[in-house]
Amino acid sequence: MNATRGPERQLEEATLSSGPSENRGGTTVAGRSPAQLTWLRLRRDRTAVISGVTLVVLLVIALAAPLIEWMYGIGPQDQFQHALDRYGMPVGPGGGVSGEHWFGLEPGLGRDIFIRMTAGMRTSLLIAFAAATITSALGVVAGTLAGYVGGWLDSVIGWFIDVALALPFLIFALAVVPTVSLRFYGPREAVPAGFQVAVIIGIFAVFGWAGTARLVRGQVVSLREREFVDAARVSGAGLGHILFRELLPNLWAPILVSFSLALPAYITAEAALSFLGIGVLEPIPDLGRMIERSLGYLQTDPAYVFFPGITIFVVVFAFNLFGDALRDALDPRSTR
């Protein structure tokens, strides 16, 4: 990784264009922080712009889902079984695509695919962002402590990381997720969507922090031997200062990249949980569950597979592209 060069490079650029504007032969040169430099590089990268804009659009759609529903006029639970034939298949081309149902109808229950996808995307993005944020936060804290303090704390945290990574995620999720709600809600109470979502975020958190922690620990370990940290320590800086003012600023690049790559991973993971039947349950709309059910209809109603499949692909692809572009932008040496 580039952490060995990061601070020096920043030092270089700082000396070239330091602090307040300096007249050099008539032109004003403004000082730029690493963040501003990253932003400039991103803006210049066409791939980053396209994927970034796509993501913003998708985010807006997801956030505005209730508004869209109000405008579209059909809710995610509304059924139109009269438009299904005797085998439960939607009548009409493209799986029932029409002016009223932009993406057609689901076979069997006859619900509108477009509005369910919009709502499903909302759930997926919410879970992905929350899970990525929490695991990054937990991972950074654990990794930094382990890496910097070292000794027994490192061993203990390291061991926890090992155990968390050794446990098979899907198996445990399969065992735990369906039963957690039974412990919090009575046998006659409905489990609200919020709780189901929280459970999924929770299980991602329990398993996901370990990867980030390990990554951050590695970074911190190589950083703490560096001269500027030694200098801070020698001049009497406290642990807090070293952690937040010396180490963390040099870590934000890999953390940010890790976060941006975690997002599509969590979208995929949530879809995988739904594929196994332990994601959010009916009737809450969910992209993963929709894809899983639609796969069986690949031969008889391909449109039903196409719409959610393409959507989730676009979302994940956009995140991956943006994450890649972000990494390139953060690292000045891998220039195009």
Next chain:
Amino acid sequence: MRPRTTLAAVGALLLITSSSGCSQDSQSSSATGTNVMTIPTQTGVIAANPGDSQGPAAEVPDATNGGTITIIRESKISHLDPPRVYSFAALMNAPLYSRFLTTWKDDGKGDLTLVGDLATTPGTNVNGDCRVWEYTIKDGLEFEDGQPITSKEIAYGIARSFDPDLTSGPTYLQEWLSGTPQYDTAWDFKANKTSLPPGLTTPDAKTLRFQFADPHCDLPFAASLPTSAPVPADKDTGVDYDTKPVSSGPYKITENTPGVQLVLERNANWDPATDPVRHQYPDKFVWTFGPDPDAAASRVIADNGPDQSAVAWNGVPASLVAKVAADPALQERTLLSPTPSANRLTINTQRVTDLSVRQALNYAIDRDGLVKALGGETVASPTTTLMPPGTLGYRQYDAYPAGPNGNIDKAKELLAGRTPELVLGAADDSSGQEVATQLKANLEKAGFTITVKSIPADSKLDETKKKDNPWDLYVDSWAADWPSGAAILPVLFDGRTIRADGNSNSSFVNSDAVNAEFDRILALDPDQQTSEWAAVDEQIMTELAPAVPLYVDVADNIHGSKAGGLFISGIFGSPAFVNAYVKQ
């Protein structure tokens, strides 16, 4: 001598007439003029003519010898050991390698006859009181190794079914012989391997005798289950016998890799002249385990190579139904038949105590919508009765005419402005969830407030069978072990059987009037019983409304172009292999 014994004295056997109200076809109630589904009515008889029990079985037209039939199934067959056989796959597999005291002759179109298999007749009711039954064993019967099969081996087979280690099978013979559900404490098989359980005797090598404390007129039916299969005592390996039982049928087990495949090959020591039902056309049967229903159906549809003589056990999934139905070539290779598996929305009458609410549920139900949600008419067929069509003596009725899409107005009228809050317990697998979603939306139109509570799919059955379960509604399924009302209505609706858990009466109804009716009918001659069950079916619905009858499972299985002689069993609603052959 009591009048009834004249019949027995002649040696002719009980005749259950098929005529009582059974002769017309009943259409599925979604009367959209479809030609997909006409439910052939089962006409079932216990054979009166001893000739029916004799072999050889009638030749299947155009059948040729040779070839391999492949059966593709997702999960492995749970048990091969005859007294442990109870799942549909195990029950359809057993006749290949095992013979029983009695068995069903099934023409695949609804005509069923119970005949003697190892026995010369379906059973002699010695005193006419259904307490003492006698069977004469045929000559010339052999195991796969040439050892003869006599009444001793059959009795041993029944005796070892008392071993508590041999779990999972039906328990009729054990409970009836010992007189208690705790049969394994009443008689300890392991301590008494050389003797026989109480009531079971073998006066000589060709005679088998059952003596019960209580009358059991259904013994001929119960004897058709694999518990009555013969087992050689010197080859009995206890729990391990499950991997390779000794064959008494036309095929023997040659290879058993659990979860992967099961291979059966010809048994040279099976004598077709003694067998009224089975054939031995193919060289081999191979069960292949693993592919899910989509994969299995897809490859059989593709019809490549060995798949041409294959059959997909798990049926055409809802997602592929449209493709199969649209293609006449595929239609020809499809077995389509209703099954005896009836599904109902059980109402927990301990919680939903108001009859008018239960009746309102019956009026509100949209069966057409539910069938669509399940995948259409080739997956489910709507029904309004508690017994499935196909039960002996079945009579169609509709106690609460809801029309194909429900009679919301009538339901609302019955509710008179109330909005009862009901909790529907649903399995958390995808089909359970979809059915629950459909039902919730449907019933809420009539004013009900439905809360769907998800129950882990594997434990749902056990949980709803508990007396103190917390739900108001749950979807239940029941397939009788033989097509008599006696194996359905008293089991599901007799309140005296209610206990802490393990209840089949999951409506928890207990009506003295209905219980008395059950007692009265069970004491009748089997031939008089059939029409009575149909009457009591309607009585239960009208007086108690303990459930909303929903639909009957439809078997929709596809096979390859070279597989012939396959049909759907009228007893268990699954593909039967006794007439199978490979077109050369």
Next chain:
Amino acid sequence: MGRFLLRRSFSALLTLLAVSVLTFLMFFVLPRDPVTGMCPKNCNPERLERVRQELGLSDPKVEQYLGYIKGIFVGRDLGSAQGGYCDAPCLGYSYVNNEPVSATITRVLPVTISIVVPAAILWLSLGIGLGMVSAVHRGTWLDRAAIGFALTGASLQLYFVGGVLLLAFTYHWGIAPVPHYTPFLDNPVDWAGGLVLAWVALALLFSAIYARLSRAQMLETLSEDFIRTARAKGVPRSQVYGRHALRAAITPLVTIAGLDIGAALGGTVITEITFGLQGLGRTAVDAVRSGDLPTIMATVLVAAFFIVTANLVVDLLYAAIDPRVRLK
């Protein structure tokens, strides 16, 4: 070095023990009582209770756990319903599958290994190859195409890709045989044919990570001084890239690959379900769904064993290469 190995091995063992305890605890979160599965229709609660006693399910949890662990090291007696005495390593008896669990594992483990190892070779070759091409032709359309291809693969969903591959190559065109497992020694061609679609699907998805990684590593290495020196000295380009650059770039790749393969061996659930192959992952899922504790324990322990071993090997590699690591 020896002390380092000892320390890490001890830690690995502790990890496995912790995994076994957690799995055991997790099982008791499951609401399903496995014994009732033996009793499909006419169930008798009293008899079930007796069966439960015989299977030891009524014993206190700690006792059950210790009995299981003892069985792994020494073997134990399981009672007549479960096939009598079970030799070490005794993984218990599955009353769902009706066979000793060690027999189940012996049967399903080769399937998972046959899926993962060739797929890993494929995705590593494809990924590193694409990454190298991108790095060497940095900035050109080739670079963009290679990375674009890799990213597309990484953005697809495995069950989606699997479904489409099956539909196209198996059912529609009939080129690939229906996915199934034949032991390699029985028929190598059939073995490969039955698994090739799974390999392709996995390779499409996982090559991206390695493409990106190897590209980044290569680029970093290529700008190092020693490369400039080699080029200045006139070393042919193929040697520059092959011998010098690749060797430096490969180490972190190999370590991550090791961890990935270890994790993959631990659970290829989605692959196995999509392609209908009965491997370790599928067996584990079925076991959880039916509440089959001995099988759950065994599959989880085997999976964890692979991950822990892979971690150990990777740590050893790091320690061998970078002396600083050993000193911590």
